[in-house]
Amino acid sequence: MSVLKGIKVLDLTRILAGPWSTMALADLGAEVWKIESLEGDDTRTWMPPAKAGISTYYLSANRNKQSLAVDMRKPEGRQLILDLAAQADVVVENFLPASLKRLGLDYATLSALNPRLIHCSITGYGHDNPLENRPGYDFIIQAESGFMSITGEKDGEPMRLGVAFIDLVTGMNAVQGILAALYEREKSGRGQAVDIALSDSALHFLANVASGYLNTGKVPQRFGNAHASIVPYQLFNTADGRIALAVGNDEQYRRLCLEVLARPELHSDPRFTQNKGRTEHRELLLPLLQEAFSRWDNEALIAALRTQGIPVGEVKDVAQAFESETARYRDLVISAEHPLAGEVRMVRSPLRLSRTPTVPPQAPPLHGQHTDSVLARVLDKSEAELAALREARVIG
Numbered sequence: 001m002s003v004l005k006g007i008k009v010l011d012l013t014r015i016l017a018g019p020w021s022t023m024a025l026a027d028l029g030a031e032v033w034k035i036e037s038l039e040g041d042d043t044r045t046w047m048p049p050a051k052a053g054i055s056t057y058y059l060s061a062n063r064n065k066q067s068l069a070v071d072m073r074k075p076e077g078r079q080l081i082l083d084l085a086a087q088a089d090v091v092v093e094n095f096l097p098a099s100l101k102r103l104g105l106d107y108a109t110l111s112a113l114n115p116r117l118i119h120c121s122i123t124g125y126g127h128d129n130p131l132e133n134r135p136g137y138d139f140i141i142q143a144e145s146g147f148m149s150i151t152g153e154k155d156g157e158p159m160r161l162g163v164a165f166i167d168l169v170t171g172m173n174a175v176q177g178i179l180a181a182l183y184e185r186e187k188s189g190r191g192q193a194v195d196i197a198l199s200d201s202a203l204h205f206l207a208n209v210a211s212g213y214l215n216t217g218k219v220p221q222r223f224g225n226a227h228a229s230i231v232p233y234q235l236f237n238t239a240d241g242r243i244a245l246a247v248g249n250d251e252q253y254r255r256l257c258l259e260v261l262a263r264p265e266l267h268s269d270p271r272f273t274q275n276k277g278r279t280e281h282r283e284l285l286l287p288l289l290q291e292a293f294s295r296w297d298n299e300a301l302i303a304a305l306r307t308q309g310i311p312v313g314e315v316k317d318v319a320q321a322f323e324s325e326t327a328r329y330r331d332l333v334i335s336a337e338h339p340l341a342g343e344v345r346m347v348r349s350p351l352r353l354s355r356t357p358t359v360p361p362q363a364p365p366l367h368g369q370h371t372d373s374v375l376a377r378v379l380d381k382s383e384a385e386l387a388a389l390r391e392a393r394v395i396g
Contacts, residue, residue, distance in 0.1 A: 002029025003356040007182070009033065010084050011065065012093035012105070014041045016138070016164055017198065018122050019061040020171030022092050025178065026064035027349040027358040033084060033374055034065040035072070038396040040367040052341040059344055062364035063336065068375070069368030069396035072103055076394045081105060083379050086113045090178055094122040096133045107193040117191040118181040120174050126197035136198040138164035145202035146220075150209060153224045170201040231278040232256075232289055235315065241298030246311040250274055255308040260301075261292045338363035368396045 007030040011022040019034075019041070026032040034041075046057040071077040082104075085091055091110060093100060100106050100121070107119040121127065124136015142148050142160050152159030177194040185191060203210060208229075209220050220228060225244075227233035232247050247253050250273065257267035266272055266288060271281045278285055293301065298314065305312040316324065322333060331348065338344045341363075349358045375381040375395070389395045 002359050004028040004030040008088045009090045010088040017167040017170040018094040021174035024175045032065040034067045054341045059364050064362050066370035067365035068371045085110045090118045092120045098133045120194040122196045124198050138167040141166050141198045141202045150220050166202045170198050231282045236293045238298045242315045244313045252310050259308050260304045334361050336361040336363040371395050
């Protein structure tokens with residue numbers, strides 16, 4: 001049995017942060033009712049890339065869900081959502097607070113219908129402050145949070161990360177909050193509101209960079225692929241490739257110099273023996289290391305470093321990463337049959353539980369694929385009622 005079997009989630013989210021969180025809940029066995037407008041989730045149109053006309057962006061965040069197409073702007077549609085909320089354990093939404101209140105789907109309204117309901121709101125800047133109705137987008141938050149200021153080459157432009165990682169970490173923060181609230185409900189019998197903001201997630205995710213600034217007042221700078229506090233910790237060229245090297249302590253550095261490179265002077269030099277000195281004198285040390293690495297073939301150098309327990313990896317593209325031994329050993333690629341796209345390949349959930357594993361994958365649903373079945377099963381809607389709702393363009 002999956003850990004969240006029996007938990008019903010009303011998913012009012014779209015784009016990425018919200019759908020990412022509800023997909024994690026679905027992977028853990030929750031029944032997720034994905035409510036889409038009659039036009040569908042925005043990401044259904046985000047392509048290329050696409051497979052058989054289906055956006056791969058949408059496919060990335062919506063497996064194991066049931067899709068209902070409902071026009072919440074119409075009174076009948078809003079009533080359907082209220083009725084589903086009364087049956088749900090969790091509601092997840094990412095509306096602007098003003099829109100949520102206008103629709104009558106805020107926590108105060110829904111909790112009056114269902115006191116056990118856990119209501120998770122995902123916004124850009126959180127609730128109850130002057131910024132609450134400002135739209136939140138990953139790219140904008142990357143810029144505003146300082147992440148872009150520490151990403152990119154030292155003398156280059158600020159740079160965004162290649163995926164919308166603030167959306168993704170916000171989604172996982174939502175999962176943590178929801179699971180904590182479900183656990184607490186077992187003791188109290190009461191639901192609660194969970195307020196998750198992209199801006200909170202971004203600043204929290206600055207981690208050691210935030211701590212460095214808050215406790216020293218020094219504004220962090222960009223170091224490209226290097227590390228502000230650890231040297232050597234960056235990319236290096238070899239005779240036929242490139243490696244990522246992460247020498248995390250002084251003992252690893254000693255083995256690097258003595259056992260791998262046979263360059264004892266790079267260790268005995270008092271400027272380089274300890275990490276603090278290596279960091280302060282990186283401009284002197286790094287060219288010397290680069291010259292030494294340039295004499296090695298990539299494969300041989302990686303083997304020598306791993307023999308000495310020094311963290312190293314080959315720089316791969318995405319195709320090489322999914323063909324790697326890591327992906328094979330962890331069985332990271334899963335697949336499911338989609339009614340239009342055929343086999344849809346996806347990345348396995350990273351949540352691995354020994355007794356309550358994640359559910360077998362089901363392909364992301366077609367737009368409105370489960371509207372009739374969910375409304376009939378959960379709300380006892382008859383075929384005539386469903387036909388009338390469809391005729392009135394309340395459902396699709």
